[in-house]
Amino acid sequence: MLQNNTPYIRQVHYYETDQMGIVHHSNYVRWMEEARLAHFNQYVINYAELESMGIIIPVVGVSCSYKKTITYGDTVKMYSRISYFNGVKAVYEYTFYLEDEKKPSFIGSTKHCFLDERTRKPVNLKKRLPELYDKMMQIFKTEEETRRKL
């Protein structure tokens, strides 16, 4: 995967390690959430605001491929991009790198649907929040285009 936006960077927390001496694999799912929401807050809309408008975006699928272990003391650059979006569903893809490395330590993806917070039924952003739909579609298309050119 190629990168076309600002990474979310953070250091490993001690409590994220396990007795193998590495970051426990479940934490990468949490890191994907951190990276995705940082991306969402920066490029789309503040997620806390979106929830206050009655929309939630639960995760309906996760995929993780662990390439190299990450340990306490490491700084991780986390790239996210929207790889699919149709107003009802979205897919994000992630590539995590150790600060000075060219080969990714982790590749993952998450699938999402947009739900009404109250009814817990799917909502179409195109109808419910057309401006947000346009913005997210534009991010998606720009990221796709940049990726194709690389």
Next chain:
Amino acid sequence: MLQNNTPYIRQVHYYETDQMGIVHHSNYVRWMEEARLAHFNQYVINYAELESMGIIIPVVGVSCSYKKTITYGDTVKMYSRISYFNGVKAVYEYTFYLEDEKKPSFIGSTKHCFLDERTRKPVNLKKRLPELYDKMMQIFKTEEETRRKL
């Protein structure tokens, strides 16, 4: 602390360890919650039901004293008891033992207040849910009495 009720027993999960090879200290706070809610569900009322009645019981204070390390493979017996209750506030005390040991591995306590879920303001159980108040007061007194006799 002396025990006068059924312990909550469970095994350590691998993801609860850290790179020192022991259970990370933050997990004991989660274990106290598990033990407290098991005690609450068994002796007082099902906590999920209580929340559906509009009452929440957030934690306002925590105290932990780690005596011996606990590691993956260990089975932990967790004793809880109500050590203070006045209808508005409650304190729980906990003692955790490794299965075959007489000296505790951990001693802790948590302070709580009863809040209205919607207003987030304190509620007096004696007024709001008198039957529940009576039940909890009885548990508290019985546990105190048993403890004094020991």
Next chain:
Amino acid sequence: MLQNNTPYIRQVHYYETDQMGIVHHSNYVRWMEEARLAHFNQYVINYAELESMGIIIPVVGVSCSYKKTITYGDTVKMYSRISYFNGVKAVYEYTFYLEDEKKPSFIGSTKHCFLDERTRKPVNLKKRLPELYDKMMQIFKTEEETRRKL
């Protein structure tokens, strides 16, 4: 997926919920670990013992498909089975059900490799621990067979 062994059953912990009011999706990765190690301890070998023999089994891939939300108060039946094993790598598959339901709430899988704890290089169980290899291969085959018959 069909079940051919004893499920690992446990209740949702309060701290596993998030502000959507459901179990946070990252916890299912931890639940798969709990279910897998319960399966491993019961059918193959005690995992703590295996680590003390210098073998670790890190996760190299994870896949999650969330079908229905799980909430605090629910009891979850977690089925695990070995769906691939060749002595160097293994794949586990999982299906989680709410206690009284026939449709799964969650389907997932995890990929693993067997590593030497010290060198962190792959080991072939067939050479290093032939008895363990035979046992695990037998479990794998029995589970495959039972599954085909169903």
Next chain:
Amino acid sequence: MLQNNTPYIRQVHYYETDQMGIVHHSNYVRWMEEARLAHFNQYVINYAELESMGIIIPVVGVSCSYKKTITYGDTVKMYSRISYFNGVKAVYEYTFYLEDEKKPSFIGSTKHCFLDERTRKPVNLKKRLPELYDKMMQIFKTEEETRRKL
């Protein structure tokens, strides 16, 4: 508590919330670790390096006082200071503030002992790593002094 050093600042992660809609109380114990290690890395020595020198600093006591709830979307300023140090034991104190507030949302402390990583027995930093002892003692005294003046 008064502040005399740079705070560790970070945003709440979504996965740190619970179904009350607030940050789960157990996470503050993890935040204290983050804040303490940031303080330690900045003022004393890189903790990962210290562990590679065979010293670990487990937590032997925790105390938490939750003043105001913290929610997703909040930015938290976390102040740490060494409030006791004698070469064998240390105590850290913490005060967490929401970005624009003057009253703390949380006050806590953690007790620590210095152990040899291999033997798990106490070590006296004054003997084992005298330069580190001097540095940490100096930080402790400077922080105490600054605090008295305020």
